[in-house]
Amino acid sequence: MKIATWNVNSLSVRLPQVLDWLAAHPTDVLALQELKLTDDKFPASAFQEAGYQAQWFGQKTYNGVALISKTEGSDVVKNIPGFEDDMSRVIAATYPDGAGGSLRVIGAYFPNGQAPDSDKFVYKMRWLDALRDWVKTEMEKHPQLVLMGDYNITFDELDMWDPVGLKDTIHCTEAEREKLKALTDLGLTDSFRLFEQPEKSYSWWDYREFAFRRNRGLRIDHILVSQAVRDQATACVIDRAPRKNERPSDHAPVVLTLG
Numbered sequence: 001m002k003i004a005t006w007n008v009n010s011l012s013v014r015l016p017q018v019l020d021w022l023a024a025h026p027t028d029v030l031a032l033q034e035l036k037l038t039d040d041k042f043p044a045s046a047f048q049e050a051g052y053q054a055q056w057f058g059q060k061t062y063n064g065v066a067l068i069s070k071t072e073g074s075d076v077v078k079n080i081p082g083f084e085d086d087m088s089r090v091i092a093a094t095y096p097d098g099a100g101g102s103l104r105v106i107g108a109y110f111p112n113g114q115a116p117d118s119d120k121f122v123y124k125m126r127w128l129d130a131l132r133d134w135v136k137t138e139m140e141k142h143p144q145l146v147l148m149g150d151y152n153i154t155f156d157e158l159d160m161w162d163p164v165g166l167k168d169t170i171h172c173t174e175a176e177r178e179k180l181k182a183l184t185d186l187g188l189t190d191s192f193r194l195f196e197q198p199e200k201s202y203s204w205w206d207y208r209e210f211a212f213r214r215n216r217g218l219r220i221d222h223i224l225v226s227q228a229v230r231d232q233a234t235a236c237v238i239d240r241a242p243r244k245n246e247r248p249s250d251h252a253p254v255v256l257t258l259g
Contacts, residue, residue, distance in 0.1 A: 001028045001097065001098055001103075001232075001257070001258040001259055002025070002026070002027045002028055002255060002256070002257050002258070003027065003028055003029045003030070003031075003103075003105065003146060003148070003223070003255075003256050003258070004025075004027050004029075004030045004031070004148075004223075004253050004254060004255040004256070005030070005031040005032075005033070005107065005148040005149050005150070005221055005222075005223060005253065005254050006018070006021075006030065006031070006032055006033070006221075006242075006249070006251060006252075006253040006254075007032075007033040007034050007109070007149075007150040007204075007221060007249060007250075007251035008032050008033070008034060008035070008249045008251075009034050009036070009249040009250055009251065010034065010035075010036040010037075010249075011032065011035045011036065011037055011042075011043070011064070011066075012036065012037055012041070013247060014247075014248075014249055015043055015046060017242060017245055017248070017249075018030075018032070018068075019046060019047075019050055021239075021242055021253065022050060022052065022068070023050065025239070025253075025255065026070075027068075027070075027255070028069060028070050028071075028095070028098075029067060029068070029069045029070075029073075029095055029103075029105050029146075030067070030068040030069070030253075031065070031066070031067055031068075031091075031105065031107030031108075031148050031149055032065065032066040032067075032068065032107070033063075033064070033065050033107070033108075033109035033149050033150045034062075034063065034064060034109060034150070035056065035058050035059075035063070035064030035065065035066060035088075036059075036060075036061060036062060036063070036064055037058050037059075037060070037064060038058045038059065038060050039056065039057070039058040041058065042054070042056045042058055042066070044056075047068055051070070052068050052069060052070060053068070053069050053070070053071065053072045053073065054066055054067065054068050054069070055067045055069075055073050055076050055091055055093050056091070057078040057079070057088045057090075057091045058088060059087065059088035062087070063087050063088045063089055063109055064088050064109075065088060065089060065090060065091045065107050065108065065109050065149070066091065066107070067091055067093050067105060067107050069093075069095055071095055071096055073093025073094060073095055073105070074093060074094050074095075075092075075093065075094045076091070076092065076093045077090070077091070077092040077093075078090065078091055078092075080127070080130045080131055080134050081134060082130070082134070083126075083127070083130035083134075085127070087111075088109075089108060089109045089110070089111070089127075090106065090107070090108045090109075090131075091106075091107050091108075092104065092105065092106040092107070092138070093105055094142070097144060097258075098259070099259075101144060102142070102144065103142075103144045103145075103146065103229070104138060104141075104142035104144060104145040104146070105145075105146050105148070106135065106138065106145070106146065106147045106148070106149075107148060107149050108131070108147065108148075108149035108150075108151075109149055109150050110124070110127070110128070110131075110149065110150060110151045110152045110153065111123055111124040111127050111152065112124070112152050112170070113152065113170050113171075113176065114170060115170055116168070116169075116170065116173050116175070121170075121175075124152075124176070125175065125179065128176075128179035128180075128182075128183075129179070131183070132179070132182050132183055132186065135147060135183065135186060135188075136186055139186060139187065139188075139226060142226075143226060143227075143228045144226060144228045144229050145188075145225070145226040145229065146223060146224070146225050146226075146229055146256075147183070147188060147223075147224045147225075148221075148222065148223040148224065148254070148256075149221070149222075150204075150220060150221050150251065151180065151220055151221065151222045152170075152171055152176075152220050153171055153176045153177060153179070153180045153220060154171055154172050154177070154218055154219060154220060155177065155180065155190060155193075155219070155222075156177070158219075159202070159218060159219035159220070160172055160218055161200065161202065161215065161216040161217055161218065162216070166218075171218055171220055172218075183224060184224065187226060187227055188224040188225060188226060189224060189225055189226075189227070189230045190222060190223075190224060191222075191223045191224065191225050191229075191230070191233050191236045191256050192219070192222065192223065192236045192238070192254065194230065194233055194236060195235060195236055200215055200217075201219060201238055202215065202217025202218055202219050202238070203217070203218070203219050203220060203221035203238050203251055203252050203254055204217055204218050204219075204220050204221065204250055204251045204252075205217040205218075205243065205250060206250065207250055212243055212244075219238075221238075221251055221252070221254045222254070223236065223254055223256045225256070229258065232258040232259050233256060233257070233258055234257050234258065234259065235255075235256070235257040236254070236255065236256045236257070237254070237255055238252050238253070238254050238255075239252055239253045239254075239255055240252050
Protein backbone atom coordinates (compact mmCIF):
# COMPACT_ATOMS: atom_id res chain seq x y z
CA MET A 1 0.00 0.00 0.00
CA LYS A 2 1.28 3.47 -0.88
CA ILE A 3 0.12 6.73 0.64
CA ALA A 4 1.42 10.18 -0.21
CA THR A 5 1.06 13.89 0.45
CA TRP A 6 1.63 16.78 -1.93
CA ASN A 7 1.02 20.51 -1.65
CA VAL A 8 0.21 21.28 -5.29
CA ASN A 9 -0.06 25.08 -4.89
CA SER A 10 -3.14 25.38 -7.16
CA LEU A 11 -4.81 22.26 -8.51
CA SER A 12 -6.14 24.22 -11.48
CA VAL A 13 -2.57 24.83 -12.60
CA ARG A 14 -1.09 21.52 -11.53
CA LEU A 15 -3.87 19.02 -12.40
CA PRO A 16 -2.03 17.56 -15.43
CA GLN A 17 1.08 17.09 -13.29
CA VAL A 18 -0.91 15.33 -10.55
CA LEU A 19 -2.57 13.00 -13.06
CA ASP A 20 0.76 12.24 -14.72
CA TRP A 21 2.34 11.55 -11.35
CA LEU A 22 -0.48 9.19 -10.33
CA ALA A 23 -0.17 7.35 -13.64
CA ALA A 24 3.54 6.84 -13.02
CA HIS A 25 3.18 6.20 -9.28
CA PRO A 26 -0.12 4.44 -8.50
CA THR A 27 -1.06 5.48 -4.98
CA ASP A 28 -3.75 4.17 -2.66
CA VAL A 29 -4.34 7.50 -0.94
CA LEU A 30 -2.91 10.88 -1.96
CA ALA A 31 -3.52 13.93 0.25
CA LEU A 32 -3.42 17.24 -1.61
CA GLN A 33 -3.10 20.70 -0.13
CA GLU A 34 -3.57 24.24 -1.42
CA LEU A 35 -6.19 23.38 -4.02
CA LYS A 36 -7.02 27.08 -4.33
CA LEU A 37 -10.42 26.41 -5.88
CA THR A 38 -14.04 26.20 -4.75
CA ASP A 39 -15.84 22.87 -4.38
CA ASP A 40 -17.77 23.32 -7.62
CA LYS A 41 -14.51 23.72 -9.55
CA PHE A 42 -12.94 20.52 -8.26
CA PRO A 43 -12.00 18.22 -11.20
CA ALA A 44 -13.65 15.08 -9.84
CA SER A 45 -14.35 13.67 -13.31
CA ALA A 46 -10.68 13.90 -14.29
CA PHE A 47 -9.71 11.77 -11.31
CA GLN A 48 -12.56 9.33 -11.98
CA GLU A 49 -11.35 8.86 -15.54
CA ALA A 50 -7.91 8.06 -14.09
CA GLY A 51 -9.45 5.42 -11.82
CA TYR A 52 -9.53 7.40 -8.58
CA GLN A 53 -12.15 8.48 -6.07
CA ALA A 54 -11.96 11.90 -4.42
CA GLN A 55 -13.07 13.72 -1.31
CA TRP A 56 -12.44 17.44 -1.28
CA PHE A 57 -12.91 20.60 0.75
CA GLY A 58 -12.20 23.68 -1.31
CA GLN A 59 -11.90 27.41 -0.85
CA LYS A 60 -11.58 30.25 -3.31
CA THR A 61 -8.03 31.52 -3.91
CA TYR A 62 -6.53 30.02 -0.74
CA ASN A 63 -6.15 26.73 1.13
CA GLY A 64 -8.26 23.71 0.16
CA VAL A 65 -7.52 20.02 0.76
CA ALA A 66 -8.45 16.72 -0.86
CA LEU A 67 -7.98 12.97 -0.56
CA ILE A 68 -7.53 11.08 -3.83
CA SER A 69 -7.90 7.31 -3.46
CA LYS A 70 -8.33 4.03 -5.29
CA THR A 71 -11.25 3.06 -3.06
CA GLU A 72 -13.97 5.32 -1.72
CA GLY A 73 -13.43 6.80 1.72
CA SER A 74 -15.97 6.67 4.53
CA ASP A 75 -16.66 8.65 7.70
CA VAL A 76 -15.46 11.87 6.06
CA VAL A 77 -14.70 14.82 8.33
CA LYS A 78 -13.88 18.34 7.15
CA ASN A 79 -11.87 20.67 9.40
CA ILE A 80 -11.32 20.14 13.11
CA PRO A 81 -14.59 19.37 14.92
CA GLY A 82 -15.37 21.97 17.56
CA PHE A 83 -12.79 24.46 16.26
CA GLU A 84 -14.43 27.40 14.52
CA ASP A 85 -12.48 28.10 11.34
CA ASP A 86 -13.38 29.65 7.99
CA MET A 87 -10.27 28.15 6.34
CA SER A 88 -10.46 24.80 4.50
CA ARG A 89 -7.49 23.00 6.06
CA VAL A 90 -8.38 19.44 7.08
CA ILE A 91 -10.06 16.45 5.50
CA ALA A 92 -10.20 12.93 6.96
CA ALA A 93 -11.59 9.61 5.76
CA THR A 94 -11.30 5.90 6.47
CA TYR A 95 -10.08 3.42 3.84
CA PRO A 96 -9.68 -0.37 3.64
CA ASP A 97 -6.08 -1.33 4.37
CA GLY A 98 -6.06 -4.32 2.04
CA ALA A 99 -5.76 -6.78 4.90
CA GLY A 100 -9.29 -6.75 6.24
CA GLY A 101 -8.81 -3.71 8.44
CA SER A 102 -9.11 0.02 8.00
CA LEU A 103 -6.77 2.99 7.82
CA ARG A 104 -7.80 6.42 9.08
CA VAL A 105 -6.18 9.13 6.97
CA ILE A 106 -6.09 12.79 7.96
CA GLY A 107 -4.84 15.20 5.33
CA ALA A 108 -4.04 18.69 6.54
CA TYR A 109 -2.72 22.03 5.41
CA PHE A 110 -1.26 23.54 8.58
CA PRO A 111 -1.34 27.35 8.92
CA ASN A 112 1.77 29.13 7.71
CA GLY A 113 1.91 31.51 10.66
CA GLN A 114 3.56 34.31 8.67
CA ALA A 115 5.87 35.56 11.46
CA PRO A 116 6.35 34.72 15.15
CA ASP A 117 5.01 38.12 16.26
CA SER A 118 1.89 38.11 14.06
CA ASP A 119 -1.80 37.43 14.67
CA LYS A 120 -1.51 34.60 12.14
CA PHE A 121 1.07 32.94 14.39
CA VAL A 122 -1.35 33.11 17.33
CA TYR A 123 -3.97 31.45 15.11
CA LYS A 124 -1.44 28.77 14.16
CA MET A 125 -0.77 27.97 17.83
CA ARG A 126 -4.51 27.72 18.59
CA TRP A 127 -5.08 25.58 15.52
CA LEU A 128 -2.27 23.20 16.48
CA ASP A 129 -3.70 22.78 19.98
CA ALA A 130 -7.13 21.97 18.56
CA LEU A 131 -5.64 19.53 16.05
CA ARG A 132 -3.76 17.68 18.78
CA ASP A 133 -6.88 17.30 20.93
CA TRP A 134 -8.90 15.99 18.00
CA VAL A 135 -6.20 13.62 16.73
CA LYS A 136 -5.96 12.17 20.23
CA THR A 137 -9.63 11.19 20.09
CA GLU A 138 -9.23 9.86 16.54
CA MET A 139 -6.35 7.64 17.62
CA GLU A 140 -8.50 6.17 20.35
CA LYS A 141 -11.00 5.09 17.69
CA HIS A 142 -8.54 4.21 14.92
CA PRO A 143 -5.39 2.26 15.85
CA GLN A 144 -4.19 2.56 12.25
CA LEU A 145 -3.96 6.30 11.64
CA VAL A 146 -1.95 8.57 9.36
CA LEU A 147 -1.67 12.34 9.74
CA MET A 148 -0.05 13.82 6.65
CA GLY A 149 0.23 17.08 4.79
CA ASP A 150 2.04 20.37 4.65
CA TYR A 151 2.88 21.02 8.29
CA ASN A 152 4.70 24.31 7.73
CA ILE A 153 7.02 23.21 10.58
CA THR A 154 10.49 21.69 10.58
CA PHE A 155 11.45 19.09 13.16
CA ASP A 156 15.02 20.25 13.69
CA GLU A 157 18.15 21.59 12.02
CA LEU A 158 18.34 18.62 9.64
CA ASP A 159 15.19 19.96 7.99
CA MET A 160 16.75 23.39 7.23
CA TRP A 161 19.22 24.35 4.50
CA ASP A 162 20.61 27.12 6.74
CA PRO A 163 20.16 26.24 10.43
CA VAL A 164 21.97 29.37 11.61
CA GLY A 165 20.35 31.93 9.34
CA LEU A 166 16.86 30.45 9.70
CA LYS A 167 16.99 29.92 13.45
CA ASP A 168 13.79 31.17 15.14
CA THR A 169 12.19 32.20 11.83
CA ILE A 170 8.76 30.97 10.77
CA HIS A 171 8.57 27.15 10.39
CA CYS A 172 11.68 26.87 12.58
CA THR A 173 10.66 28.33 15.95
CA GLU A 174 10.76 26.42 19.20
CA ALA A 175 7.08 27.26 19.77
CA GLU A 176 6.07 25.53 16.54
CA ARG A 177 8.31 22.55 17.21
CA GLU A 178 6.84 22.12 20.67
CA LYS A 179 3.40 21.80 19.09
CA LEU A 180 4.78 19.28 16.60
CA LYS A 181 6.30 17.32 19.47
CA ALA A 182 2.90 17.35 21.17
CA LEU A 183 1.58 15.44 18.16
CA THR A 184 4.39 12.89 18.18
CA ASP A 185 3.90 12.52 21.94
CA LEU A 186 0.45 11.11 21.18
CA GLY A 187 2.24 8.08 19.75
CA LEU A 188 2.81 9.29 16.21
CA THR A 189 6.12 8.79 14.40
CA ASP A 190 7.76 10.75 11.60
CA SER A 191 7.84 8.00 8.96
CA PHE A 192 10.55 9.72 6.91
CA ARG A 193 13.05 9.37 9.74
CA LEU A 194 12.37 5.66 10.11
CA PHE A 195 14.73 5.11 7.20
CA GLU A 196 18.22 6.25 6.27
CA GLN A 197 17.87 9.35 4.10
CA PRO A 198 20.20 11.46 1.98
CA GLU A 199 21.67 14.51 3.65
CA LYS A 200 19.87 17.78 3.00
CA SER A 201 16.54 16.15 2.18
CA TYR A 202 13.87 18.80 1.75
CA SER A 203 10.28 18.91 0.48
CA TRP A 204 9.88 22.64 -0.24
CA TRP A 205 12.02 25.17 -2.07
CA ASP A 206 11.28 28.84 -2.68
CA TYR A 207 10.68 29.83 -6.29
CA ARG A 208 13.16 32.67 -5.92
CA GLU A 209 16.97 32.79 -6.16
CA PHE A 210 17.28 29.36 -7.81
CA ALA A 211 16.53 27.78 -4.43
CA PHE A 212 15.70 24.34 -5.85
CA ARG A 213 18.77 24.23 -8.06
CA ARG A 214 20.90 25.20 -5.05
CA ASN A 215 18.93 22.85 -2.74
CA ARG A 216 18.10 25.65 -0.33
CA GLY A 217 14.95 24.13 1.08
CA LEU A 218 13.02 23.00 4.11
CA ARG A 219 11.41 19.70 5.03
CA ILE A 220 7.93 20.78 6.08
CA ASP A 221 5.76 18.06 4.48
CA HIS A 222 5.41 15.11 6.81
CA ILE A 223 3.66 11.76 7.16
CA LEU A 224 3.15 10.89 10.83
CA VAL A 225 1.91 7.39 11.62
CA SER A 226 0.54 5.52 14.59
CA GLN A 227 2.44 2.53 15.98
CA ALA A 228 0.28 0.02 14.10
CA VAL A 229 1.10 1.76 10.81
CA ARG A 230 4.75 2.22 11.71
CA ASP A 231 5.09 -1.53 12.07
CA GLN A 232 4.10 -1.93 8.40
CA ALA A 233 6.32 0.84 6.97
CA THR A 234 8.94 -0.33 4.49
CA ALA A 235 10.04 2.95 2.84
CA CYS A 236 9.47 6.68 2.85
CA VAL A 237 10.87 9.03 0.23
CA ILE A 238 10.61 12.57 -1.07
CA ASP A 239 10.03 12.51 -4.82
CA ARG A 240 11.95 15.53 -6.09
CA ALA A 241 11.18 14.87 -9.76
CA PRO A 242 7.93 16.91 -9.96
CA ARG A 243 9.78 19.97 -8.66
CA LYS A 244 11.72 19.92 -11.93
CA ASN A 245 8.52 20.24 -14.00
CA GLU A 246 7.69 23.32 -15.99
CA ARG A 247 5.56 25.54 -13.72
CA PRO A 248 6.00 23.18 -10.73
CA SER A 249 4.57 23.39 -7.27
CA ASP A 250 7.13 24.65 -4.78
CA HIS A 251 6.58 21.39 -2.84
CA ALA A 252 7.50 17.81 -3.72
CA PRO A 253 5.43 14.70 -2.90
CA VAL A 254 6.32 12.58 0.11
CA VAL A 255 5.51 8.88 -0.33
CA LEU A 256 5.18 6.17 2.32
CA THR A 257 5.13 2.48 1.41
CA LEU A 258 3.40 0.00 3.73
CA GLY A 259 3.71 -3.77 3.68
